Amino acid sequence: MNKLRILTISMVAAGSLFAGDALIDAAKNAGLKPIPFDHKAQMKLVKEFQKGVTPAKAELGRKLYFEPRLSKSGLISCNTCHNLGMGGADGVSAAIGHQWTANPHHLNSPTVYNSVFNTTQFWDGRSPHLGDQAKGPMQAMPEMAITPKMAEERISSIPEYVAEFKKAFPQDKNPVTFENIADAIASFEAILVTPSKFDKFLAGNANALNKDEKEGLKLFIDKGCTTCHTGYNVGGGSKQKFPLMGEYKYANIGDFKGDKDGMVKVPTLRNITQTAPYMHNGAIWSLEEAVKTMGELQLGAKLTDAEIAKIVTFLKTLEGKKPSIEYPMLPSSTAKTPKPDAK
Amino acid sequence: MNKLRILTISMVAAGSLFAGDALIDAAKNAGLKPIPFDHKAQMKLVKEFQKGVTPAKAELGRKLYFEPRLSKSGLISCNTCHNLGMGGADGVSAAIGHQWTANPHHLNSPTVYNSVFNTTQFWDGRSPHLGDQAKGPMQAMPEMAITPKMAEERISSIPEYVAEFKKAFPQDKNPVTFENIADAIASFEAILVTPSKFDKFLAGNANALNKDEKEGLKLFIDKGCTTCHTGYNVGGGSKQKFPLMGEYKYANIGDFKGDKDGMVKVPTLRNITQTAPYMHNGAIWSLEEAVKTMGELQLGAKLTDAEIAKIVTFLKTLEGKKPSIEYPMLPSSTAKTPKPDAK
Numbered sequence: 001m002n003k004l005r006i007l008t009i010s011m012v013a014a015g016s017l018f019a020g021d022a023l024i025d026a027a028k029n030a031g032l033k034p035i036p037f038d039h040k041a042q043m044k045l046v047k048e049f050q051k052g053v054t055p056a057k058a059e060l061g062r063k064l065y066f067e068p069r070l071s072k073s074g075l076i077s078c079n080t081c082h083n084l085g086m087g088g089a090d091g092v093s094a095a096i097g098h099q100w101t102a103n104p105h106h107l108n109s110p111t112v113y114n115s116v117f118n119t120t121q122f123w124d125g126r127s128p129h130l131g132d133q134a135k136g137p138m139q140a141m142p143e144m145a146i147t148p149k150m151a152e153e154r155i156s157s158i159p160e161y162v163a164e165f166k167k168a169f170p171q172d173k174n175p176v177t178f179e180n181i182a183d184a185i186a187s188f189e190a191i192l193v194t195p196s197k198f199d200k201f202l203a204g205n206a207n208a209l210n211k212d213e214k215e216g217l218k219l220f221i222d223k224g225c226t227t228c229h230t231g232y233n234v235g236g237g238s239k240q241k242f243p244l245m246g247e248y249k250y251a252n253i254g255d256f257k258g259d260k261d262g263m264v265k266v267p268t269l270r271n272i273t274q275t276a277p278y279m280h281n282g283a284i285w286s287l288e289e290a291v292k293t294m295g296e297l298q299l300g301a302k303l304t305d306a307e308i309a310k311i312v313t314f315l316k317t318l319e320g321k322k323p324s325i326e327y328p329m330l331p332s333s334t335a336k337t338p339k340p341d342a343k
Numbered sequence: 344m345n346k347l348r349i350l351t352i353s354m355v356a357a358g359s360l361f362a363g364d365a366l367i368d369a370a371k372n373a374g375l376k377p378i379p380f381d382h383k384a385q386m387k388l389v390k391e392f393q394k395g396v397t398p399a400k401a402e403l404g405r406k407l408y409f410e411p412r413l414s415k416s417g418l419i420s421c422n423t424c425h426n427l428g429m430g431g432a433d434g435v436s437a438a439i440g441h442q443w444t445a446n447p448h449h450l451n452s453p454t455v456y457n458s459v460f461n462t463t464q465f466w467d468g469r470s471p472h473l474g475d476q477a478k479g480p481m482q483a484m485p486e487m488a489i490t491p492k493m494a495e496e497r498i499s500s501i502p503e504y505v506a507e508f509k510k511a512f513p514q515d516k517n518p519v520t521f522e523n524i525a526d527a528i529a530s531f532e533a534i535l536v537t538p539s540k541f542d543k544f545l546a547g548n549a550n551a552l553n554k555d556e557k558e559g560l561k562l563f564i565d566k567g568c569t570t571c572h573t574g575y576n577v578g579g580g581s582k583q584k585f586p587l588m589g590e591y592k593y594a595n596i597g598d599f600k601g602d603k604d605g606m607v608k609v610p611t612l613r614n615i616t617q618t619a620p621y622m623h624n625g626a627i628w629s630l631e632e633a634v635k636t637m638g639e640l641q642l643g644a645k646l647t648d649a650e651i652a653k654i655v656t657f658l659k660t661l662e663g664k665k666p667s668i669e670y671p672m673l674p675s676s677t678a679k680t681p682k683p684d685a686k
Contacts, residue, residue, distance in 0.1 A: 066428055074435050075423070085409055085673040092417050092683045100443035100685070274675045286678060325670040330428040332617045335629060340435045342443070 021206055023214055030221045031230035034202035035114070035195040035320075042193060045232070049116045050130055050190035052183070056168040061188025063164075063328040064181060069154045071144035073098060074340025078137070078185060082112035084325055087274025088192065093282030094254065097137075098145035099342070106254025108282030113322065114270050116190040118236030123280045124259040125239045130186035135178065148178035153338050155181065160331035194271060194320025201317075209317055216314025219307055224299045228266040234318060235270075239263035242280075243297035250283035270318045287312050364549055366557055373564045374573035377545035378457070378538040378663075385536060388575070392459045393473055393533035395526070399511040404531025406507075406671040407524060412497045414487035416441060417683025421477075421528060424452040424486070427668055430617025431456035431535065436625030437597065440480075441488035442685070449597025451625030456665065457613050459533040461579030466623045467602040468582040473529035478521065491521035496681050498524065503674035537614060537663025544660075552660055559657025562650055567642045571609040577661060582606035585623075586640035593626035613661045630655055 036042045047053050064070060065078045076097055081090045088111035094102045095109045107123050121127035127136065137143040138151060146154075155161045156176045168184055169175035198217075200208035209217065220226060231237040242248070242264040258264040264280060277283065278290040288308050295303040303311070379385045390396050407413060408421045419440055424433045431454035437445045438452045450466050464470035470479065480486040481494060489497075498504045499519045511527055512518035541560075543551035552560065563569060574580040585591070585607040601607040607623060620626065621633040631651050638646040646654070 063428075068426070068429070069434070073439070075433065075439055080418070083411070085406075085671050086411070087675065090418065091412070091676060092685065096416070096418055096685055102685070276676060285682070322672055327668040327670045328428050329665055332430065333434065333619060339628070342435065342439055342445070 023218060024202060024204065024206060026221055027202055027217060027226075030226035032202060032226060032234065033230075033232045034199040035117075035193055035232055036203070037195045037199065042195070043191075046116055046190050046193060049119075050186055053187045053190050054168070056164075057184045057187035058191050059188075060164045060168045061184040061186070062325065063161075063330055064185050065188050066328050067330060069330075069333070069337070069340070070138055070146060070151055070181070071098065072146045072150065072340070073342040075342070076144050078112070078134075081109040081137070081143070084112070084192070084322070087111055087271045088113035088115075089275040091276070093277050095143065097143035098141060101142035103142055103254075105256040106281045107256055108277065108280060110267055111271055111275050112189050113192050113194050113320070114233050114268055115236070116186075116193065117231065117233035118265075118268065120236065120239055120265045123256060123265050125263065125265040126259065130189050131183050134182040134185045134189070138178075138182070150338060151178055151181055152176055157334050157336040157338070158331050159334070192323060194322055196270070196318050196320035198314075198317040199320075209314075212310065212313045213317050216310040216312070217317075219310050220314050223295065223301055223303070223307075223311075225294075225311070228298070229269050233268040233270060235266045235268040238266050240266055240298070245300050246297050248279075248297060249293070250279065250281060253283045254281040256280055269315060270320060272315050273319050287315065291315075366561060367545060367547065367549060369564055370545055370560060370569075373569035375545060375569060375577065376573075376575045377542040378460075378536055378575055379546070380538045380542065385538070386534075389459055389533050389536065392462075393529055396530045396533050397511065399507075400527045400530035401534050402531075403507045403511045404527040404529070405668065406504075406673055407528050408531050409671050410673060412673075412676070412680070412683070413481055413489060413494055413524070414441065415489045415493065415683070416685040418685065419487050421455070421480070421532075424480070425455035427455070427535070427665070430454055430614045431458075432618040434619070436620050438486065440486035441484060444485035446485055446597075448599040449624045450599055451620065451623060453610055454614055454618050455532050456535050456537050456663070457576050457611055458579070459529075459536065460574065460576035461608075461611065463579065463582055463608045466599060466608050468606065468608040469602065473532050474526050477525040477528045477532070481521075481525070493681060494521055494524055495519055497676075500677050500679040500681070501674050502677070535666060537665055539613070539661050539663035541657075541660040542663075552657075555653065555656050556660050559653040559655070560660075562653050563657050566638065566644055566646070566650075566654075568637075568654070571641070572612050576611040577613055578609045578611040581609050583609055583641070588643050589640050591622075591640060592636070593622065593624060596626045597624040599623055612658060613663060615658050616662050630658065634658075 036045060068075050068077045070077065081095045082088050083090055090109045093108060094106040096102050116130055119128060121129065121133035122136065127133040138146055139148070162176060165175035165180060169180050172180065197208045228238060228240050229235040239259065241262055242258065273287065276287065277285045278287065284290045284293060291308050291311050292303055295301040379388060411417050411420045413420065424438045425431050426433055433452045436451060437449040439445050458464070459473055462471060464472065464476035465479065470476040481489055482491070505519060508518035508523060512523050515523065540551045571581060571583050572578040582602065584605055585601065616630065619630065620628045621630065627633045627636060634651050634654050635646055638644040
């Protein structure tokens with residue numbers, strides 16, 4: 001009798017959640033925030049995270065993002081490891097850069113999509129925003145391996161670029177600086193946001209998710225995933241200890257142990273279906289295994305296969321529409337352009 | 344008196360050439376042919392060179408052209424060495440591919456733009472058309488280093504690709520074959536044609552080139568450059584001995600000596616201003632030096648600096664408008680997709 005009553009109450013409660021509005025409230029209460037579809041509202045939000053984005057900077061940044069001459073070798077661009085056609089990542093375990101060198105800590109390239117919403121950049125969270133972040137990989141030896149001076153010399157030697165920097169940074173006397181190169185790239189990256197049907201749901205359309213997706217979201221909240229994977233980017237807003245309990249099965253791959261306090265950036269889960277392999281060291285190829293692992297190590301929860309499947313069904317709703325990007329035609333080098341150097 | 348008469352006659356002759364129509368005739372007589380601007384006429388011409396191009400194949404080919412999973416490592420696509428934003432080439436002396444290996448013969452990547460018009464592909468001209476050519480770099484160890492079997496397995500494991508192959512090759516029972524992968528890529532490459540103001544001139548608009556450009560074209564014909572650099576692609580239609588006379592200053596860079604008879608493909612000169620460095624071994628970075636060298640080695644002509652400048656002025660008119668390319672969103676890998684392998 002008692003058992004039946006409890007069951008009935010649970011079903012009613014679940015029913016009201018799946019009806020929609022209560023689940024929207026629960027998601028909001030868990031800190032999840034919608035990316036607006038409306039362009040104007042979207043740009044307003046983007047500018048809260050990346051100051052000073054302008055169309056001129058973003059347009060220049062589109063070229064620089066695909067610009068291999070910003071690498072020492074002339075062969076690697078931002079898009080090499082953060083491929084806009086591959087969910088904004090590279091699909092390999094550890095990034096490979098200059099001279100085919102793998103990331104020395106065996107770190108996996110995170111997606112560039114929606115990265116503007118991250119208040120922690122890099123796996124150890126050492127950078128607070130994109131404008132700062134972009135300077136890292138350009139200089140890193142196993143990535144693009146260029147010096148700020150060489151980057152400035154390459155770009156300065158190309159008149160079309162100089163003219164475009166003047167337009168994008170009208171207040172600067174000598175606008176072609178490494179700082180502005182990074183700022184333009186960050187401005188382009190900032191507009192790479194991908195609202196999905198989850199955002200329609202969160203913004204109030206209770207029918208935007210189907211029953212299975214709602215069940216997945218409910219589990220995602222109830223199990224505690226939203227403790228860390230929350231905010232606009234369903235992650236990206238904090239660092240956490242990893243693993244919090246137990247032992248990470250692939251801890252032997254690479255030597256990354258987090259920041260000085262052992263804290264690791266919480267990555268976004270947007271477009272997660274498109275950015276395998278997973279974890280900081282790209283050791284897990286299946287999203288199901290990644291969910292299972294995170295449940296065990298961070299929540300102390302032994303998720304059943306059915307629960308994992310439901311959560312993955314929800315995660316699929318975070319696959320957003322990518323902005324249409326015209327592949328940029330880059331201005332030609334001149335006699336003054338420092339030569340590429342693959343060594 | 345005699346001298347004056349000759350001078351007068353020369354000036355009259357030159358005058359009539361620069362007037363336009365006579366120079367158009369001279370260019371046509373030298374075998375130069377215009378690429379049509381009109382889309383329908385352009386497609387008709389393209390299909391004469393690359394059989395069976397369809398919109399469905401070209402659209403699939405756009406994805407495959409940018410598809411790094413067609414390389415063993417998952418990091419290199421056709422666009423890596425034939426970068427559509429860089430004049431269709433890579434801007435380095437010798438191509439660098441799998442495991443950062445330079446081309447073993449120190450060969451320079453040719454532009455993909457207008458390559459459909461080449462009846463000789465590769466520097467030794469061993470391939471007659473794009474559909475055949477595309478199979479080479481995918482398999483070559485220092486390029487994309489994939490086996491046909493692995494390429495087929497990667498693509499077959501992705502349902503969105505399988506559906507698109509069925510659409511592009513409706514007559515095939517099992518459309519995901521290495522042959523069809525190459526055919527789709529070639530179909531996309533085939534539409535990458537770039538008519539320029541030179542084509543407007545050649546098609547009858549005598550005012551499309553200015554006086555300096557016409558002087559350059561006249562020299563280009565008179566000095567004999569059109570002996571080899573002719574046809575739709577201002578080259579690409581024959582192989583020639585190189586050097587024909589004298590000694591190539593940079594012969595020590597790489598070991599390429601042409602085909603078994605010492606013959607070398609005549610490259611296109613379209614968009615040549617955007618595809619430095621020059622020559623089969625990418626040893627010359629200045630277009631002026633390249634023109635000078637070719638004059639000496641192939642025509643036995645010691646061109647003056649003024650003549651070289653004029654020819655370069657003409658060559659600039661071959662810089663054509665590139666088709667607008669939307670950067671493709673590639674379908675995600677699945678659990679069945681063979682993993683990338685950087686080794």
